[in-house]
Amino acid sequence: MSTKATPDATTAIVEAGVDLVQMELPDVNGALRGKFLAVEKVKPTSKSAVCTVVYQLTPDDGVWTSVHSSYDNGFPDVLGHPDMTTATKLPWRNNQAAVIYDVNRRDGEPFPLASRNVLRRVAGLFDETGLEPRFGVEFECFVLHADRELIAHGRYHDMAALGRMHNAYRLNQADEARELGVEFIRRMRSIGIGVEVFHTELGRGAVEFALSPETPLRAADNAVRAKTYFRELCAERGLVSTFMAKWHGDESGCGGHVHQSLWRGADNIFGEPSSGDISPQARHYLAGMLCTMSDCNVMFRPFVNSYRRLDHKAWSPENASWGYDNRSAALRVITYPSAEAVRVEHRVPGADANPYLSLAAMLAGGHYGIVNRLDLAPAALGNATERGAFERLPDSLCEATVAFRASSFCREYFGDEFVTHFAESRDVEWLHWCEWQKTNITRFELDRLFETA
Incomplete structure (x- = not known):
């Protein structure tokens, strides 16, 4: 049950038997x-203190400091307020609901570090065009039988994978995955999130699920919720799921591909019925995404591990390319079965990317291309990495962060404060990696040099 943003929104979830709300x-x-x-604390006019340190936590809960939150300013609060359009009762939880919160400064201005605000800022540019972007997010991940002792000792690769399947689209040898997928689809349906597809993928324990197309903010909201709730469902069943871009050197990576199109009313303007090809607007949109892809790459590939997935042989693009139904290209253009179905699949992001930032980067690039009427280079024929003069994408977190920080395009579309802060957050990730390397001698070094150097 989702509610609308009215003064009665809280009443609706109370009447549904809710007494606790998950912010x-x-x-x-x-x-x-x-x-x-x-639940009494969650009303359309409610405000809740949010410590700014939330935006300076690493994935493993390490704290770093910036001008926004530090010992110098006392780690101050900003104010969260519920977006009641996202209020939903969680049927699998006892009398609990969930609401996504927006975050503002105390003067009411949107807090620039909140990724939801970043996406809203860029999506708002399309309000002036009369065009409605729509996004469908896909996630690949690996599901394993949880063993906390193995995890505690760093022996992740010793955990048993879900089921016996290791190929994509398996129907037999996939009973455990089938039951997990059925329950997940039904749970998401109960809170208004459409899961169009769930299937096994390449790799032991690998699965993929694709979400129904939605407007930008709702698509990102659905994506972070689906990812979170899938993890919770796995935990209930004694399983653990990982969305790392590359969790095992001998297994496939995990993509976070995004399908997108632009609509005017009931018409998909990416399609051109008379030719069966993509429209001029679609060409401008693609050209904009391509020419800004290197600048935005760190928003698609935000961690050191993200770049381990970079491999065109595993259908993870290495350059800013496009092609018709070409999975080796960064942008895969799909023109069938009808003009209404024409869309672009962005294949660069991993499953580890922040969906709000990923979608914001795509929208910004597309808007830039349309406004400047950019020309689209010829499509890649065959292997997009080996054919066509396409720009190479950054192949390390450090290189991607440098490009992002220096980008005037990114600063114009996402704001100086966000660009500076996000770049600093990636510097922290890179620093942790470099410090780890200094004190950890790899098996590669030992095998080659222990008895020979």
Whole structure:
């Protein structure tokens, strides 16, 4: 049960038997954080203190400081307020609901570090065009039988995978995955999130699920919720899921592909019925995404591990390319079965990307291309990495962060404060990696040099 943003929104969830509400706050890494509140505290006019340190937590809860939150300013609060259009009772939880919160400064201005605000800022540019973007997010992940002792000792690869399947689209040898997928689809349906597809993928324990197309903010909200709630469902069943871009060197990576199109009313303007090809507007949109892809790459690939997935042989693009139904290209254009179904699949993001930032980067690039009427280069024929003069994408977190920080395009579309802060957050990730490397001698080094150097 979802509610509408009216003064009666709280009444609706109370009447549904709810007494506790899960506040949901997307952080810069795309994880949902928050609090548990009495339902009386959750009204359209409610405000809740949110410590700015939420936006300076690493994935493993390390704290770093910036001008926004530090010992110098006392780690101050900003104010969260519920977006009651996202209020939904969680049928699998005892009398509990969930609401996504927006975050503002104390003067009421949107807090620039909140990724939901970043996406809203960019999506608002399309309000002036009369066009409605729609996005469908896909996630790949691996599901394993949880063993806390193995995890505690760092022996992740010793855990048993879900089921016996290791190929995509298996129907036999996939009973456990089938039952997990059926329950997940039904749970998401009960809260208004459409899961159009759930199937096994390449790799032991690998699955993929695709969400129904939605407007930008709702698509990102659905994506972070689906990812969070899938993890919870796995935990209930003694399982653990990982959305790492590359969790095992001998297994496939995990993509977070995004399908997108632009609509005017009931018409998909990406399609051109007379030719069966993509429209001029679609060409401008694609050209904009391509020419800004390197600048935005760190929003698609935000961690050191993200770049382990970079491999065109595993259908993870290495350059800013496009092609018709070409999975080796960064942008896969799909023109069938009808003009209404024409869309672009962005294949760069991993499942580890923050959906709000990923969608914001795509929208910004598309808007830039339309406004400047950019020309689209010829499509890649065959392997997009080997054919066509396409720009190489950054192949490390450090290189991607440098490009992002220096980008005037990113600063114009996402704001100086966000760009500076997100770049600093990636610097922290890179620093942790470099410090780890200094003190950890790899098996590669030992095998080659222990007895020979």
